[in-house]
Amino acid sequence: MKRTLTVFSLFSVVMLGAASCKNDKNPTPDTTPKYDVPTTYNFANVDFSESTTRLGMITEMQNIMKAATVAKGTALDVAKLKSMFTNTGSPFATAAYNTAGINLKDQTAPLFQTDFNRFVDSLNTGAASGKDAAKGVAGWGVSSTNASSKFLLTAAGVNYAQVFNKAIMGGLITYQIVNNYMSAGIAESVDNSTVVAGKGTAQEHNWDLAFGYWGVPIDFPTNKTGAKLWGSYSTQVDSGYKANKLLMDAFLKGRAAIHAKDTKTKQDQATIILQAFERLTAAAALQEVKEVKESISDDIQRNSRLSECYGFIYSLKYNPKRKITDAQIDALLALFPKNFYNLTLEDVNKIRDAVAAQYDFQAVKDIL
Template sequence: MKNNYFKSAVFVALAVAGLTSCKKDKVADEEVIAPYDVPKTYNFAGANYASSTIRVKQMLELDVYMKTANAGTALDGTKATNLFNNTGNAFTDAALNTSGLNLAAKTTDPTVFKGYLDNLIADSKVNAVATNGTSGYIIRGSAKIIVGPTGVENGQAVTKGMMGSLFFKQALDLLASTKTDGTIALQQQHWDEAFGYLAVPNDYDPTVTYASTLVFPAKPALWGGYLAERGQNITAGKIIFDAFLKGRAAIGAKDVKVRDAQIVIIQEIWEKLAANAAYNYVVSPTLTANAGNLGSQFHALSEGLGFVESLKYRAAGSKLTDANFVKLQAILKTNFYTLINEAGFTKLKEAQAILKDSYALPALN
């Protein structure tokens, strides 16, 4: 009995010692995060997002060229294609021509957006008033817009759609890659590239109204512009910019938990920005103030189509279900003449409800 007790006592002592040892080892293995500062501007040492900035500039120049069609200029298909592929020295900024970068290579589903571009080129050659089934121009305020046979302003579908299929999609992929990148330097590189696709100044201030005389990168563009235009009521600008700052600082401090938390914030709020823009543009055509104004209605629906296309590239776990995304696509790809003439705007009201309810968006009407 005495011997058995001794053996039991020894066993218990060893077990306790083992647990104590494991606990100490676990504490030792956990890296202690030293305090670190989060700056107010994106001026991190070694930060480089030149490639993102180049593609933003290329997209802006393509957008400007596409809009010349609204002034009655028939677009040159070769030039438009060269701008998309960066061939033939098509850019007025020589540095863009020699950058070795282009829009097409980083665009997900490039044939979809090249298709919209080709449609615009064809539409621009029709010098007549558009009607249901026929391309042409429609008066919008004191200007015109060029639309296709179903009322789509294809230039808007290109720009807004590629904001999703290129800039949003690439940013999300780059942020996700930081979780598996082997070195801090590589994490920082990919984080910087993702930030560049937001297209805001490194000292971005969401409370500032940037002068129209400024040009990118001195003022926000593309998604950066929409932080103010369609993101103010959800405070998207401050939330996303702050998350980029905090996440970049966390990488340098090896604070993985904080880094990953910022990735989730950026994913969710950037997607919500796209949804809020789409929501605005499916509400606008149904407002009494826009009744009978085809130019304003079709312009809004075309932007809405582009932003809905952007939602295809949302991250896993999105608040928008696949079934509701398919419904949104189907609605925005309905003939625009049909959509605006439908009694009670049934389909557009359905799209409004999907977007508003999925993302808990502030009501607009």
């Protein structure tokens, strides 16, 4: 009986070996599409002009806010800012923006639409007062170390021009990239077959609009000329968080994958981009912490930079795909003093350490 089992076992091994050899001769074919990924964002049928137009609209709004800081008592054109947000009444100096048929409001997160009026009205308290900014007094302030640095501050020392600048980066740009273009905009239900001349397929066009919102040249980061908003900040923090290469590689690879109908690679790159913008927001906040510490004894300059840091952290609220929770964001914001004039170095370090711990930036928290 033992001998019979042994012979049978040997026979089984031989048959399995034969089957294995047979399978080796007919391996499962590799169905992964083969395609090249370019080194610059130079694809056929690319059009992200709608994104760059909106970035230009944001810049014009920022210029209106800057104009109110030229001299104490200069009026802030609140009505124009609100018209710019909705693109009504031809408010832009660039005529093409007025007739573009698009606006900023309809691309922003619902919460930002509510916050926008509050930001502008709060900024106006400093412009309308005609007073020198001081603790408890809304007004116009000048840096004690750089006379060309002028800001409008609330009585609590907040520069709402900077809060707006950072919040709209989260409330419009990040919101659209993560909530639309890197998710619903490239879903399989979205057309990726019909090519529209100059725009590509619907999926390709959505991906291109996301790239345009990043605000970098097509040959970035070799060429950084003209990089703005997130494109500027990804460069500023690149020594600690290598967002430039991470994002550029993902945008290039994902766009090539869409054209090649490589769904898995497309989704993988979209996930990289989605997650990178949340971490980039935290890195930018830490970069502002570094600048706050550099101007710790200059109340006016320090408060303005602290407003930038606050704006970045607050802007995380607009990101519907974030990992950080509302409670965690509120805990970070609670580390800021109720009046920015009361800021201490201990406060700054607590903000730095909490953000670094939340996003695993401890090793580079003083580099960013």
